[in-house]
Amino acid sequence: MARVAVVTGGTRGIGEAISLALRDAGMSVAANYAGNEQKAREFTDRTGIRSYKWDVSDCEACQAGIKQVEAELGPVDVLVNNAGITRDATMKRMTRQMWDEVIDVNLGGCYNMAKAVWDGMTGRKFGRIVNIGSINGQAGQYGQVNYAAAKSGIHGFTKALAQEGARAGITVNAIAPGYIDTEMVAAVPEDVLQKIVARIPVGRLGRAEEIARGVEFLCGENAGFITGSTLSINGGQHMY
Ligand code: CAA
Numbered sequence: 001m002a003r004v005a006v007v008t009g010g011t012r013g014i015g016e017a018i019s020l021a022l023r024d025a026g027m028s029v030a031a032n033y034a035g036n037e038q039k040a041r042e043f044t045d046r047t048g049i050r051s052y053k054w055d056v057s058d059c060e061a062c063q064a065g066i067k068q069v070e071a072e073l074g075p076v077d078v079l080v081n082n083a084g085i086t087r088d089a090t091m092k093r094m095t096r097q098m099w100d101e102v103i104d105v106n107l108g109g110c111y112n113m114a115k116a117v118w119d120g121m122t123g124r125k126f127g128r129i130v131n132i133g134s135i136n137g138q139a140g141q142y143g144q145v146n147y148a149a150a151k152s153g154i155h156g157f158t159k160a161l162a163q164e165g166a167r168a169g170i171t172v173n174a175i176a177p178g179y180i181d182t183e184m185v186a187a188v189p190e191d192v193l194q195k196i197v198a199r200i201p202v203g204r205l206g207r208a209e210e211i212a213r214g215v216e217f218l219c220g221e222n223a224g225f226i227t228g229s230t231l232s233i234n235g236g237q238h239m240y
Helices: 013-024 037-047 059-073 096-124 135-139 145-168 190-198 208-218
Strands: 004-007 028-033 050-053 076-081 127-132 170-177 230-233
Touching (some): 004 013, 004 059, 013 028, 013 037, 013 076, 028 037, 037 050, 050 059, 059 096, 076 096, 127 145, 170 208
Parallel strands (some): 004 076, 127 170
């Protein structure tokens, strides 16, 4: 039977490309989204992939969402924690609310979702969890203390959970994308973005499909010995 995969933030941007890649790899995909109903409906009409609305920063909503997916599609064997937001501002202007929102969605969402699938995965002795971190969690970024902290947290979360899942056949890995051609990056002021692209050795923004390819690789049946790793896909912008 096809593996069931849940992709958070799975109807737009990088998440959309991940949903499609996992579907094309033969999985039964549930694409989660939080807000944009119209985009989600268009996505489902276009792709045939079911979309499910819940807020990943709400722990109970994640439990209920996974219950619904499992009732409709079957046990969840693959989780991609992709949902993320930005609230960019320098420290001087960043409010406590901007900090909390980004930490709660980007990092809290990883805990909430992993918690919701963990008992099932350990019980069945199989799981693939891929968390989408960021180059800005590895290297920091001016104007992003909230986002960099959350994404850096994701990298630590990945390595700790990988240790807990290893004996139960659950791999936990992260991808650290660089600047990818999505709405999130398009929101960066044009002059700032130009300077960033000038520092990418490959000389362009990445494509969402180039991240999805990495996710599919890490979710493969034969990827069981890859765990606790971070795959950087950033056009050479940051090497470590
Ligand atoms: N290093 C040093 N100084 C910098 C700087 C940098 N990287 N960026 C800006 N500054 C300086 C500016 O030169 C400016 O200095 P002056 O006043 O002396 O000219 C000062 O900081 C203020 O800059 P802005 O005019 O841009 O200030 P602002 O308050 O209007 O905006 C900001 C600040 C919101 C941080 C804006 O610069 C910004 O949006 N930057 C981009 C942040 C970014 O890269 N976000 C990534 C989003 S995509 C993403 O996150 C996906 C992913 O995972 C990669």
